[in-house]
Amino acid sequence: MPGQPVYAQGQPYPGYAYPQPYWAYAYPAAVVKRRPPGEIYALVVAWIVFSFGILSIVGGLLLLLVVVVAAANGSGDNLDILTTFAGFTLGPILGGILAIVYGISRVMKRTSPPPSLPSALTMLALTIIAFGAAVVLWHFYTSPGLAFAVLPLALLSGFLPALTILAFGVQRLGAATTRRHLWLSLFFGATMAPLFALIFEGIASVLIALGFTIARQNLSPGISDITTTAPRDAADVLFMLLILSVVAPLVEEGLKPLGVVIIARRVRSPAEAFLLGLAAGIGFDMVETIGYIGMGQADWISIAIQRIGAGLLHGVGAAMAALGWYYLINGKGVPRRWLKGFGGLAYAVLQHGIFNGSNLLGLVPGPVGDLMNKTLYVGRLPLDGGMILFLFYYAVILGVLIYMTGRLRRDLNKPAGTATVPSGAAPLTAGSVPQPVAGGAR
């Protein structure tokens, strides 16, 4: 054997006959630690999160500056502007701070505990208190007063129903993920997703309008603003249907779970994917809902009531889409993997498309149209009759949420080896740090 020492006489050393293997002793030489698989990826994601956190704070502060300038120029008494800017400044600033803290803590391999929120009932009680107070105040005051003073209650009326749904999800599946993953997912949904949705939906609207022009179909002026302009002819209805039921669902359901997709290889169970998707959808809903609430100006509470279940639509949609992505990325070996994967994505888009498209049912003659055009009253506060239909949708989506979280929780609690779904990330191998399903450096 080349290099083996030999005695002067020429015979080689016989080797030592140790009574026990030498590896049982502590070996003083330095051992090069191998990074566990996926660790580099996790670190890269952590640094990206950290960097985006800084960018996010800078962007949020710049927008805040715009708000201050706008307020100084007399736009401070406008709830519409205040809620829109609140959505686009609070999310980036708070999310940026969290991203920095969590990015650093992940780089330092600090573990994150399972998420914890107050019970869903507590959040529901707060929602009822906030809504009740706002309805009473609406009846007392003809005009609400200083917009800055109304803003906190308007914001909470958008946030609290959404957080109730998130608290319910955490109650059912909280052990599946970490606080770090949950909040970062929520803030991804509240920042990047609406920003890109705004851009993509804007581009799509222009392209569709261009298509109508090429097809020599004239659209009514201002129809691009579908929230305030009513359709006047068939071309308008088709345009709105394309925007509401095709573009918005595809763009929004594509973007909301993207944060989960980015860390999909670190997601350890379908339950975690579902919960993180739910959080992203809730984040998205918060920003969208407060934007709509502001448009009501003195009647903001009317819009808040009508959007009480929007968190279900966005949350469950994103949760199902995230679940779909989980199966597509991590589901090797899972029976009917592709069906589950694409099924989750299709569910999210269909649910959103049907919900949005229902807004146009008011144009249909007959009882459905009559119901949609009816006005309901809470005291003197008017609400759209279509709310009855949307409450029905919300109930159905809540049923889906209860069913899915129940099913995923059962799988989460099944004894080892009996789960019908994969445990998720690549199995741990030599040298890897054990990472408990609940918590851990994730």
Next chain:
Amino acid sequence: MMTPSMTSPAAMPPTVPDSAPPAQPAHPSRFGLFFGIVASALTLAAIVLAVFAPQLTSTPKLQVPAGWQQVYSANPGDTTGVWNDATTYRGCSFPSRGLLIDSEGACEFQPGNGVTLNGGVLIDAKLAPAAEVPASEDAGILLDNSILFIITQQGDYEICRDSCDAPSGDNANFAASPVVATGSTVAWHADAFVPNEIAALYNADQETVAFYANGQFVDQINADISSSPTVVLTTSSSGEALFTHVTIYAASVS
């Protein structure tokens, strides 16, 4: 000699079990408790702030200046004689609910008997809910044919001199925009089933015109106009307005 593997059973990390602890424990952690307390405190604080919001505005609510006289207070539909009718002014009609002004229409208040409003004037006009008119309900008040306040159904307003239309034509001076102020107001009921009220207060002593929506101050401009201004109700170029009740006060009447 057997070289032991680096992944001998003793050195192997425990495998990740398929199962996980059950969902969140019945009692939330300290973070959950903290979150709940903060959320409750914020909710209560937000309610208290909203309760006092009307008192926190920089300008007090609309009040009739002391000593001013009420000149008119009625449903214009019942008192058609003091308003221009459709034969003289385009877009001015009187359904039973009040005074309906069509797109680009305007209707002047003409008290008759040679009465003139001096020293200042306050016009307070109630609108029907927007759902009662087919087009967007945009309401306006034109004072002395020079100061125009228009507010749309969504609560966006413009204060202009003479007209809110942008200059047009080859020789138009685009720098001299007629729009003096723009904005939106939280005081406006954007819901189509809730009625609104607009008001304009011209104070000749201070040479200012202040505008209000539902009694809440919206904006104010300096205005050097006649001390006996004409009062015209109007709408935008694409809107309509149905005025159900109008009240007019003046500093003095001659």
